[in-house]
Amino acid sequence: MNYSATLKKRISFDIFADSMQLILNKEKAVANQSNQSNEYQKKQEIKKSTANIIVILKIINIKL
Secondary structure, X not given: OHHHHHHHHHHHHHHHHXXXXXXXXXXXXXXXXXXXXXXXXXXXXXXXXXXXXXXXXXXXXXXX
């Protein structure tokens, strides 16, 4: 009888632990996706800045 009570507690704990693990994995995935999005935005900004500098240099070259 004592064994079945311990088994129920163990099963419920395992279910809780598994659900917590799923939540943590989901949070990690969301954070990772957010980081990738930020990196992509930074790369896009660098490309735009580089393009702007090239245009400015071409205009200066034409004026000279």
